[in-house]
Amino acid sequence: MKFTKMHGLGNDYVYIETFHQPEPSDPSLLARTISDRHFGVGSDGLILIMPSRQADARMRMFNADGSEGEMCGNGVRCVAKYLHDHGIARKERVTVETGRGVLSLDLKIDQGEAKLVRVDMGTPILRAAEIPTLLPGDPPIDAPLQVDGQTFAVTAVSMGNPHAIIFVEDSAAFPLERLGPLIENHPMFPRRVNLHVVDVFGPEEVRMRTWERGSGITLACGTGACAVCVAGVLTGRTSRRILAHLPGGDLQLEWPEPSESVFMTGPATEVFSGEWPAG
Numbered sequence: 001m002k003f004t005k006m007h008g009l010g011n012d013y014v015y016i017e018t019f020h021q022p023e024p025s026d027p028s029l030l031a032r033t034i035s036d037r038h039f040g041v042g043s044d045g046l047i048l049i050m051p052s053r054q055a056d057a058r059m060r061m062f063n064a065d066g067s068e069g070e071m072c073g074n075g076v077r078c079v080a081k082y083l084h085d086h087g088i089a090r091k092e093r094v095t096v097e098t099g100r101g102v103l104s105l106d107l108k109i110d111q112g113e114a115k116l117v118r119v120d121m122g123t124p125i126l127r128a129a130e131i132p133t134l135l136p137g138d139p140p141i142d143a144p145l146q147v148d149g150q151t152f153a154v155t156a157v158s159m160g161n162p163h164a165i166i167f168v169e170d171s172a173a174f175p176l177e178r179l180g181p182l183i184e185n186h187p188m189f190p191r192r193v194n195l196h197v198v199d200v201f202g203p204e205e206v207r208m209r210t211w212e213r214g215s216g217i218t219l220a221c222g223t224g225a226c227a228v229c230v231a232g233v234l235t236g237r238t239s240r241r242i243l244a245h246l247p248g249g250d251l252q253l254e255w256p257e258p259s260e261s262v263f264m265t266g267p268a269t270e271v272f273s274g275e276w277p278a279g
């Protein structure tokens with residue numbers, strides 16, 4: 001089975017395209033084995049690029065623990081690059097069917113290759129029951145969450161997948177490795193959650209670190225950065241257009257109007273291709 005390793009800001013996935021080969025029989029199991037950084041290829045998870053009736057392709061994403069996520073922001077940029085660079089949809093605008101619906105992506109082409117991708121990430125989901133979270137508020141804004149004897153002010157937003165955002169003084173000092181799994185699996189988040197700790201440098205600039213549901217600490221999270229942009233506006237901390245610094249690099253986010261889509265712009269990079277012995 002042929003695969004391609006790609007990343008968006010160091011958030012790396014193994015991509016398997018099923019236009020020219022059969023689908024893996026058990027993608028959840030394959031995600032666990034192929035993602036292993038010692039015994040597999042090594043990645044934050046597995047993404048399938050499949051034919052779609054409604055769009056240029058359909059994307060399915062699996063975390064390193066084998067669980068399926070509804071959406072992946074860094075992943076969908078890489079899918080768009082793959083479709084263009086590998087000749088499946090050699091256009092400057094492509095569409096991808098995701099768990100969040102069909103998204104539209106604009107590619108910046110440089111010397112025949114897609115380098116930068118701007119994505120219409122759809123409207124954020126702000127109803128607590130749909131995020132889903134049991135925290136109070138629609139959405140919960142700086143709602144108290146008790147973890148390990150401490151209380152954190154948490155804002156929850158879904159971009160198709162659930163995110164919890166905590167604004168802190170210094171994200172570098174936050175014990176993400178210890179508290180990440182406790183918040184990911186907190187009873188207030190019935191489908192678990194992706195966690196982001198954020199410090200605000202100014203109304204248009206933030207720094208963030210991420211603990212991902214199903215994959216742990218990653219170098220970047222695209223849907224998470226969109227959720228941070230929305231949370232910054234909802235809490236009055238930032239303006240509607242921000243630059244987010246993530247451990248793996250920078251993303252531009254924009255949420256023009258409350259009832260509208262969030263737009264994300266960032267790079268997509270192909271690293272290498274290979275063959276995996278079994279489906």
Ligand SMILES: N[C@H](CCC[C@H](N)C(=O)O)C(=O)O
Nearest residue numbers: 069072073074161221222223
């Ligand atoms: N890294 C991804 C998000 C993966 C989210 C996944 N961990 C989940 O279970 O929702 C991104 O760039 O948006």
